[in-house]
Amino acid sequence: MASSVPRTVYLGTFISAPHAGPEAGLEIRDGAVLVSAGGVIEKCDWSVRSAEEARAVFGVGEEVGVRTLGEGEGNGFWFPGFVDTHIHAPQYPNTGIFGQSTLLDWLETYTFPLESSLGNPNSPLYTSHPTHNAPTDPLTRAKQIYRRVISRTLASGTTTAAYYATIHVEATNALADLALELGQRALIGRVCMDEARTCPEYYRDESTEVSMANSRACVEHCRTLDPSGERIKPILTPRFAPSCQLSTLTALARLAKQEHLMVQTHISETTSEIEMVRRMFPDSDSYAAVYDDAGLLGEKTILAHAVHLSKEERALVRERKAKVAHCPASNSALGSGYCPVRTLLEEGIDVGLGTDVSGGFSLSVLEAVRQAYLVSRTVAYHAGGNTKYNIGLAEGLHLATVGGAKVVGMEGRMGAFREGMLWDVQEVGLGRVDGNGKGESSAVDLFGWEFWEEKVAKWVWNGDDRNVKRVWIGGRLVHGQD
Numbered sequence: 239m240a241s242s243v244p245r246t247v248y249l250g251t252f253i254s255a256p257h258a259g260p261e262a263g264l265e266i267r268d269g270a271v272l273v274s275a276g277g278v279i280e281k282c283d284w285s286v287r288s289a290e291e292a293r294a295v296f297g298v299g300e301e302v303g304v305r306t307l308g309e310g311e312g313n314g315f316w317f318p319g320f321v322d323t324h325i326h327a328p329q330y331p332n333t334g335i336f337g338q339s340t341l342l343d344w345l346e347t348y349t350f351p352l353e354s355s356l357g358n359p360n361s362p363l364y365t366s367h368p369t370h371n372a373p374t375d376p377l378t379r380a381k382q383i384y385r386r387v388i389s390r391t392l393a394s395g396t397t398t399a400a401y402y403a404t405i406h407v408e409a410t411n412a413l414a415d416l417a418l419e420l421g422q423r424a425l426i427g428r429v430c431m432d433e434a435r436t437c438p439e440y441y442r443d444e445s446t447e448v449s450m451a452n453s454r455a456c457v458e459h460c461r462t463l464d465p466s467g468e469r470i471k472p473i474l475t476p477r478f479a480p481s482c483q484l485s486t487l488t489a490l491a492r493l494a495k496q497e498h499l500m501v502q503t504h505i506s507e508t509t510s511e512i513e514m515v516r517r518m519f520p521d522s523d524s525y526a527a528v529y530d531d532a533g534l535l536g537e538k539t540i541l542a543h544a545v546h547l548s549k550e551e552r553a554l555v556r557e558r559k560a561k562v563a564h565c566p567a568s569n570s571a572l573g574s575g576y577c578p579v580r581t582l583l584e585e586g587i588d589v590g591l592g593t594d595v596s597g598g599f600s601l602s603v604l605e606a607v608r609q610a611y612l613v614s615r616t617v618a619y620h621a622g623g624n625t626k627y628n629i630g631l632a633e634g635l636h637l638a639t640v641g642g643a644k645v646v647g648m649e650g651r652m653g654a655f656r657e658g659m660l661w662d663v664q665e666v667g668l669g670r671v672d673g674n675g676k677g678e679s680s681a682v683d684l685f686g687w688e689f690w691e692e693k694v695a696k697w698v699w700n701g702d703d704r705n706v707k708r709v710w711i712g713g714r715l716v717h718g719q720d
């Protein structure tokens with residue numbers, strides 16, 4: 239989609255994690271970047287230090303504005319926007335509400351009642367929560383929640399999100415409308431679930447035919463909003479194998495092939511779920527094989543969790559070039575297990591990070607970076623203290639940006655400061671403590687002597703949305719003051 243933003247020079251410190259692998263580290267550069275009116279990086283220069291030098295080097299005049307960062311204070315930097323490869327927009331009101339549940343009872347107790355309330359006026363949520371200070375018209379409610387979740391994720395630096403919506407066509411289309419309005423790149427998935435053995439009567443598609451017709455309606459809506467798919471991209475979304483009839487899985491696979499669509503689903507999150515899949519799909523050799531037998535495993539497929547995949551399943555996922563959304567906060571909160579991320583990466587599987595709101599308790603991808611680090615240390619501990627399993631901060635940031643871009647089909651378009659890449663960027667500001675020990679309202683306190691690597695470490699471990707000063711997507715300012 240053509241966007242009309244003024245051609246602009248950005249000047250200051252640029253930090254990114256463009257390289258894969260445990261040893262790669264951060265790329266930290268001072269200089270300037272020229273961004274086109276289309277929101278694409280035209281040129282980078284790592285020698286200039288002033289607006290005048292930048293204009294001279296880029297050959298532009300006064301008509302091109304220069305946005306300067308930090309003015310030598312050294313407490314702010316440009317960082318690529320985060321990619322959330324797995325988030326359930328309608329579950330946002332439930333963040334932090336999961337009690338002691340595990341996946342299958344969590345779905346029944348917390349998730350299906352909330353999701354159904356975005357389209358079904360008889361949702362059990364309306365009776366279980368009788369004092370209701372929120373809209374009770376389902377579509378109004380959906381718009382309220384969706385506007386908030388998009389605004390909050392933008393404010394946390396998420397420039398692209400792969401969203402699960404609900405089964406409802408109108409509400410799902412409203413999510414697409416709002417993402418376009420608020421400027422976030424979004425993959426929009428209407429959830430398919432039509433298996434009577436596992437889905438409650440108040441929240442399921444009536445049949446494969448209804449599931450397909452409703453999915454098509456949402457795909458068409460997204461394509462009407464953005465024929466290029468650069469901003470708003472439809473994604474077919476069978477919730478997970480146990481919630482779908484086999485006929486629906488195979489019909490979705492056919493549609494994905496015909497229409498070149500992306501697919502997202504969950505896989506191998508908990509051991510009881512795997513057991514259920516074994517019982518429900520006796521003709522398939524494994525959970526991954528269920529999707530493969532249906533024709534759903536391909537390079538445009540995002541698989542959330544992948545915590546308990548066997549070696550054979552990982553080989554199949556790798557062979558099909560399917561991607562994995564690693565959701566560490568969710569896996570820890572729901573007691574699902576520890577995803578062996580290093581093993582997936584070593585075996586050649588592309589991995590990005592997901593918040594998995596509201597199995598995950600935070601919509602911040604920065605929190606996902608922290609949690610990926612912590613989970614990896616537990617994996618290392620259980621491997622006899624083998625540190626090769628550690629996912630360090632730079633690698634976590636790589637997965638949150640470049641890795642995520644691969645997962646959502648935007649490889650090479652975002653995640654680094656390179657010519658030709660999109661200006662999908664967050665401006666990070668860190669707090670400064672003065673000589674009297676007084677500081678700003680910032681989650682991160684800088685005392686003035688920290689190296690850049692140390693500043694970034696403090697940001698990752700302590701930062702929050704107070705440190706996201708501004709966010710641009712495709713060159714358009716979508717969060718913060720101009």
Ligand SMILES: O=c1[nH]c(=O)c2nc[nH]c2[nH]1
Nearest residue numbers: 326477478504568594597
């Ligand atoms: O983390 C998860 N969130 C969900 O909503 C869901 N549905 C099936 N499996 C799931 N896992």
Ligand SMILES: [Zn+2]
Nearest residue numbers: 326504542594
């Ligand atoms: Zn999920």
